[in-house]
Amino acid sequence: MVVLGMGRDGAGASSGGGARPRRIGIHGPPERGHRRTVPATEPRRRRSLARVPTRYDMDRDALAGILADEPRYRVDQVWDGLYRQLASPADLTTLPRPLRARLDRELPAALEAAAESIDASGATVKWLFRLDGGARIETVLMHYRDRTTVCVSTQAGCAMACGFCATGQAGFQRHLTTGEIVEQIVRAAGRARDDGRRLGNVVFMGMGEPLANYERVWPAVERAHGALGLSARHLTLSTVGLVPGIRRLATEDLPVNLAVSLHAANDGLRDELVPINRRYPLSVLVGACADYVRAKGRRLSFEWALIDGTNDRRSDARQLADLASSLPLPAHVNLIPLNPTPGYPTRGTPPDGVRRFRGWLRDLGVNATVRRNRGADIDAACGQLAASARADNPARVAVGRAEWVTAPAR
Ligand code: SAH
Numbered sequence: 354m355v356v357l358g359m360g361r362d363g364a365g366a367s368s369g370g371g372a373r374p375r376r377i378g379i380h381g382p383p384e385r386g387h388r389r390t391v392p393a394t395e396p397r398r399r400r401s402l403a404r405v406p407t408r409y410d411m412d413r414d415a416l417a418g419i420l421a422d423e424p425r426y427r428v429d430q431v432w433d434g435l436y437r438q439l440a441s442p443a444d445l446t447t448l449p450r451p452l453r454a455r456l457d458r459e460l461p462a463a464l465e466a467a468a469e470s471i472d473a474s475g476a477t478v479k480w481l482f483r484l485d486g487g488a489r490i491e492t493v494l495m496h497y498r499d500r501t502t503v504c505v506s507t508q509a510g511c512a513m514a515c516g517f518c519a520t521g522q523a524g525f526q527r528h529l530t531t532g533e534i535v536e537q538i539v540r541a542a543g544r545a546r547d548d549g550r551r552l553g554n555v556v557f558m559g560m561g562e563p564l565a566n567y568e569r570v571w572p573a574v575e576r577a578h579g580a581l582g583l584s585a586r587h588l589t590l591s592t593v594g595l596v597p598g599i600r601r602l603a604t605e606d607l608p609v610n611l612a613v614s615l616h617a618a619n620d621g622l623r624d625e626l627v628p629i630n631r632r633y634p635l636s637v638l639v640g641a642c643a644d645y646v647r648a649k650g651r652r653l654s655f656e657w658a659l660i661d662g663t664n665d666r667r668s669d670a671r672q673l674a675d676l677a678s679s680l681p682l683p684a685h686v687n688l689i690p691l692n693p694t695p696g697y698p699t700r701g702t703p704p705d706g707v708r709r710f711r712g713w714l715r716d717l718g719v720n721a722t723v724r725r726n727r728g729a730d731i732d733a734a735c736g737q738l739a740a741s742a743r744a745d746n747p748a749r750v751a752v753g754r755a756e757w758v759t760a761p762a763r
Pocket of ligand 1: 559560593594613656658690736737
């Protein structure tokens, strides 16, 4: 392992150089009464997807097409190799050597690991992956005492322009393909296995808005369930509140978890924090959530990033409680003390304020948990993923006690 950069002072963390993607959206704390443009869910200038289909873009039928000249059982062998052994075609020694070589050519990997960082406790790993065309994404693997979870990206950048989120601050680059999403899960599953753990949960909560890339995200969800054998109850889609996507999700057979990033329970404040609220205001969003809960018979969760002095007052707790308990099954609330990002000066609610807010919610009968702040020292915590906005050289982005290493580290 070659350490490229480390140190508490973020030595070498100077900015500058490198192409900066288009910036859209709000970059400061909420200014009441100031109107900003509503972000388009599909950005005006569409950028292309990856040019070549990759290893995990193929469903079984597509793979069978590639193996049409081979005996039938090869499809099972290769599928098992990719999804059970988590291996590259080149490593599938059960296949004849020429076939291995051909598959390695025809089924290229989608992700090139540009860097890997591990937090001080060793329980959180963040990868910076480079994609076809140069876009960069981040993926975070988290080992907890009782489970292992991966947080995957669904877009390079994000068009939703939430000002407190580092990805939103950087703007949209492109959608990820199904293969690029699935490969993040496979890589994480492989690493978990190497660490003596089993990947049990996938949260679609990394860079991007999953429901703005529905066509590619949903097949990835199905692949995680069908091919990788993860239970639907251990798959969670997190949305900023794209109502058409929530409605579509309600029609799917797989009962995945839905998390809605609420952050404010009145339209005035939510318009400021989450600009898409101007297109799908709370009454419409909550209507779609209620229908989702009715359709699935399961509760959903609301995410609430606690921002000091902004959405952490008693009145906010009351409004949130009213909204959570208005659903056919009361929503669970996930509190996340706001993590720092470069473009948003307001800080997260301090720990005693977080406890107080949770106490108010509990007194109002709301089931609320505080999300453990994982990976903040390597910028891997919620809202801190911003690979696309950063410089080419991973050493430049070393922060805190992060240890950046050349990839692949294993
Ligand atoms: N676009 C999706 C998923 C990605 S964001 C969504 O909005 O849900 C994942 C979660 O992190 C969301 O709940 C988001 O609101 C939250 N988040 C974003 N920036 C944050 C920050 N700086 N601190 C804490 N949570 C943040």
